[in-house]
Amino acid sequence: MFRDTCRRFAEREIGPIWEKADRESEFPRPFFTAAAKAGLIGIAAPADVGGADLGVYEEAICIEECARVNPGLPNALIIQGVAGGILHDFGTPEQQDLARASINGEKILAIAVTEPDAGNDVQNVKSTARRDGDDWVLDGIKSFITLAGEADVLVLLAQTDRERGREGMSFFAVDRNSPGVEVSRIPTYANRPAPTYRVHLNGVRVPEARRVPAGFRQIMAGFNRERILVSARWLGHMQHAQDWALDYAKTRHQFGRPIGANQSIAFMLAQNQTDIEAARLLAYEAADRWDSGCPIGDLIQQVSCAKLFVTQAVVRVTQSALHIGGGWGLTEELPVMRMALDALVAPVTVGSFEIQLRAIAKQLGLPCD
Numbered sequence: 001m002f003r004d005t006c007r008r009f010a011e012r013e014i015g016p017i018w019e020k021a022d023r024e025s026e027f028p029r030p031f032f033t034a035a036a037k038a039g040l041i042g043i044a045a046p047a048d049v050g051g052a053d054l055g056v057y058e059e060a061i062c063i064e065e066c067a068r069v070n071p072g073l074p075n076a077l078i079i080q081g082v083a084g085g086i087l088h089d090f091g092t093p094e095q096q097d098l099a100r101a102s103i104n105g106e107k108i109l110a111i112a113v114t115e116p117d118a119g120n121d122v123q124n125v126k127s128t129a130r131r132d133g134d135d136w137v138l139d140g141i142k143s144f145i146t147l148a149g150e151a152d153v154l155v156l157l158a159q160t161d162r163e164r165g166r167e168g169m170s171f172f173a174v175d176r177n178s179p180g181v182e183v184s185r186i187p188t189y190a191n192r193p194a195p196t197y198r199v200h201l202n203g204v205r206v207p208e209a210r211r212v213p214a215g216f217r218q219i220m221a222g223f224n225r226e227r228i229l230v231s232a233r234w235l236g237h238m239q240h241a242q243d244w245a246l247d248y249a250k251t252r253h254q255f256g257r258p259i260g261a262n263q264s265i266a267f268m269l270a271q272n273q274t275d276i277e278a279a280r281l282l283a284y285e286a287a288d289r290w291d292s293g294c295p296i297g298d299l300i301q302q303v304s305c306a307k308l309f310v311t312q313a314v315v316r317v318t319q320s321a322l323h324i325g326g327g328w329g330l331t332e333e334l335p336v337m338r339m340a341l342d343a344l345v346a347p348v349t350v351g352s353f354e355i356q357l358r359a360i361a362k363q364l365g366l367p368c369d
């Protein structure tokens, strides 16, 4: 029932608009408003901030169904969940109001962690926040910040006390139109409907009331939730590519028969299906565990296995689909090259596959660094 609702939403609200958004690399704000109206932002957020108070399992269903149409736009929903989650789980009442505004469709949030020298190595964040009276003054550069150009609020990580390492880091809810915030587009080959930006912070004044009162470790543990949703996103994309490739294999004829009648093509599709089934089990098992409330330490392995497997499998599945598309697959007349390009972002973002392998190895008791 919930899945059907999400599927209908995706077909109605993403189907007609994603190609233009992708071609022009412009985020369509009406999509955000429609998602909020349909109750699809803040699915797992508590009711007192306007959320649906469901689980990450349901959130994953929504993301998967949206990504079956296009993987770029549901990324905007994942980001609202991650940035909003920091604000409603750890924030003050004023900060929780910002999460509520995102859930209502009034404000877009962006999450700003990555920097030019802090990609996977998040602890190397160099942006600084210096206390000045009741304010903090922020300086630095953030990179790859999805929707920074469209966002109303950046939920941004900065060093408040370099001496204390990661204990000296805080998240701030920064109004994007604050004096000293400058954004510029980073053109990418993937993720184009939800564009990504470089953000310069030049003496940006942020009141102490906008500093999230929780520690770095506590907040970063919540990023495991993002990995579950990212797994659901790429699962939906795999299914989309497989649906397309199956249809093409059955309808494209060469040598007087469908190309899918050749065992080599049929086996590729059978292998893809196995990847999809395995990905689904891993992603939803991780979501189930998250919702069961088990301690983070007891679900890291499951989450990293899901993120690792799904983000590698989506590359395999889309590459097979591209091969099945033959020469036409490489043209703009078919959608499969776009699918393959989009998939390439999966294993390198939100903790690359090496980072997931490292997390799993550590869970196995190996002194791996």
Ligand SMILES: Cc1cc2nc3c(=O)[nH]c(=O)nc-3n(C[C@H](O)[C@H](O)[C@H](O)COP(=O)(O)OP(=O)(O)OC[C@H]3O[C@@H](n4cnc5c(N)ncnc54)[C@H](O)[C@@H]3O)c2cc1C
Binding pocket: 079, 111, 112, 113, 114, 116, 118, 119, 120, 121, 143, 144, 145, 146, 147, 188, 190, 191, 196, 345, 348, 349, 350, 351, 352, 353, 354, 355, 369
């Ligand atoms: C389209 C897009 C959207 C994004 N959106 C956001 C966003 O909204 N907010 C945000 O904060 N960030 C965002 N990111 C950043 C993203 O999550 C990654 O942090 C970032 O892409 C990492 O890229 P990098 O070039 O800095 O990688 P690097 O960390 O420089 O890694 C380069 C290579 O080295 C490998 N590597 C690094 N460390 C190790 C190690 N210890 N062991 C083995 N191998 C290692 C990596 O796996 C990778 O293959 C986005 C990125 C992209 C591409």
